[in-house]
Amino acid sequence: MTTDTNTRPESPSGAARRAPVVLRAVSAIERAGLVLAGSVLMAMTLLMVFETGMRYFVGAPLGWSFSFIQDYLLPGFFFLALAYTVRAGAHVTIDAVYQRCPAKVQTAMTLVARVLMLGFSVLLLWAGMLSTGHAWRAHDIPPPGGAELSIPTWTWHVLVPIGAALLTVRLLWDVFTGHRRGAGDETEGNA
């Protein structure tokens, strides 16, 4: 069982060489997602420290931080960074069988794996758009003065389809360019 962060990328296939613009765009969006997720992590840390201080020393907690962390910061952190982590090979895999297979079989395994992940990602995108669409049309919004900030709920529902869309683009790229691992790929501009 390893994460494949340390494996080197395959040499770019023909398709990858032909479409560097698309690749750069995909990578740039993923990096933007990563930067946002990093900012969310920082925001969560500082918000919690501030909340603890307000509660302990001032005796006046913010009140909304609990639901804000639940609804926005945790999902934002996860879905915005999901595509980047898949491209960077940060997800744990079980390599015992894979490593004992000939190269051709390995290629086939990787292709099947990516196609299945793509299928899941498309379903996630579809479902996420359904729930976001519902929240949007219904004008769901927590009333002011409660424990939740009075922001329309589609603004957190939409984090799922955003994350799924990024992931779908990444996996489509991998599948159609035969880009087998995309692991720790410095050539994609991950400075």
Added chain:
Amino acid sequence: PPVPSVESGGVYTLTVADSYPDGHPFADAGASVLMDKASELSGGRIRFDYFPAEQMGDAADLPSLIRSGVVDLASVAPAYVPAELPLSGVADLPGLVEDSCTGSLAVAHLMSEDGLLYREDFEPKGLRPLVVGMIPDYEVLTGSRAVRVPSDLRGLQLRSSGGTIDRAVEGFGAAPVGMPATDMYEAISRGTVDGTVLGPVSAEPYHLEEVTGNATVGARLGSFTMTYSISDSVWDELPPDLRDVLRRAGEQATRSLCTALQEGNAEGRQTMRDAGVKLHRISGSERDAWDKATAPIHRRWAADMAEIDRSGKAALRELKDELRRAERDSHDD
């Protein structure tokens, strides 16, 4: 994609889910009675596939699981989904309901076919309440600080479950603190918070009588209202006679549930008393002080509803009318 039919060979099988464990009054006196009565009255033409205790998702996710057809009938509590059922929070406002049966019958009326809360909240969400349950008499449970009048709450930090109760806590001058219910016991015992606000019936499952020093009796800080609601599209699929069966079974469940919750609150108080918790009964002039502090909370709530284009004023007026009517009816019996 279309949701498959619940009907097969003349038998209608409904997937039921709730967020309450076996033994909780909502499950035992609400869901079980609804299901037993409906099977009995339908002569077995309605069957149930029941998943209690959040097996099918958190309380806040159940309305959307009904909408998407994963479950057909589930517990739906406005306090868990204030963005989806904002106006129904009226039922949880402080100072209104003392007796679970009066309260839940009044609210059930507002949530039935031509009721305001059905039209405004449930119908647009594709939900139809069959059973209404209500834990009235939210009290303040504190560690060491005793609470008798609203001004005693000033500056306290109280764990609160969200929804309308949060604004009651805030309106009385305390600070609501959100945290998972499972952390509540420890938070009170270690002084992370000063206490909590809940119905006496809910104190025992979390063993709060062990960490509580003081509790009010009759502060009426608010209620917790929940429903068992069925998917509107499933409802439309049912033949008229089975809809009637579910309606009647729901009414019986509402009555059995309110009796059980009333008893549950009494038992909860007894458990605390037995554990040595000091109970402070709110009386006479103290009651006046609570009522006086409650009025601005109602006004504030109605104003907040107006801000999201909902008529809180009308909901509050209709609920008060219904409560008076329900009380009159119970005296006539």
Added chain:
Amino acid sequence: MSVLIVIVVMLTLLLIRVPVGFAIAIAGAFGLFVHGGLSDVLGVLQSAPAAAVSSYSLSPIPLFILMAQFVVASGVMDDLFRATQVWVGRIRGGAGIAAAGAGAMFAAVSGSSTAAAATLAHTSTTKMIDSGYSPRISTGLVAVVGTLAALVPPSIILVFYAVIAEESVGQVLVAGFLPGALVTLALVATLVVLIKINPSSAPAGQRHAWADKLRNLRSAGPVLLLFALVTGTVYFGVATPTEAAALGAVGGFALLAARKRANWATIKHAVTETISSSVMILMIILGAHILGYFITSTRVTPTVVSWVASLDVAPIVVVIILFLCYVILGFFLDQIAILALTVPVVLPLVTELGYDPIWFGVLIVLLAEIGLVSPPLGLNVFVVARTARRPTAEVFWGALPFVLAVVAVAALLIALPEIVLWLPETMASTE
């Protein structure tokens, strides 16, 4: 039947190298499709993914990881190893004891076993080998010491257990403290015995002046402070676990800044690593959430519970069999995934049999961690072997005696549950 098919699908997905979180999610979606069609799949996917990751109780996980990243980047571990070495240096095998001690202290600020093993391999293994230790003992020891991080608070996997078991996160975290201390003692004892048996496997000790000792004591200060800031605030009720984790992350950053290592590149690296590890964990949780809907629909859990309850065997036998299963699962599967897949099914049975969920959680974490240092898929061993440039088999053999020590501690905890439960119970008592 359909459960078996879905399990086979999941294993196949894992073997063709679908990442663990995705394999669980895809297998779950497949099961839902077979069970209820596309509408069920889309229905569950409309709420489960957001619900899975938007649980407030999970928020300590990224924050604990961030704290450990900052501590590692601060380089304090080198000092810590050196300080412990100076203090116990006189004894033969002092550096080994120092590695165990420094590992235990690092465990007090790191929540991830494998991350701890990697850090310790960097700071202590190579130094031990250079100063004359048998490579087998030094690598094996460090791989096992890494698992302490999952036991001593803070622990990511114990936070995760608390969330799925619906137990208090604070109590579950604190419950890991005494078992962690016992494992540390057991590892040191094993080391001493190994050196007694074969004195040539460790160099003779070296005296250090008291001035040297006192000077080195200083480096332990910040780490102990950080431990107090996190575990202390949770234990004494100053902060909730999430708040404590955030304090820890800020404290870790302060340590980084105090040691003048807080530059843009270090911070960026720490944040990126935190995101990678956390998203991986959350993806497993998301997958398990989806699979959970399928498992629930099949009603396999109540069926298994009532079947086992009907067996005419002593509850302790059932629980010990379960523990053996966790060791075996640990050989093959990621630890978070094991908990996500099994706890919802097994815990109702364990509580039905009358056992404490906190005790059970600490034990399964301890036992599943054995898988990290045993073949075929011992992640800690791979990490240590790679860092120390030693053959994997050597590290596995080296870890074996220490694994036996961990098993002995587990046996003790099974016999005396109070060791696990005493501290969390003191948290809950009224003043």
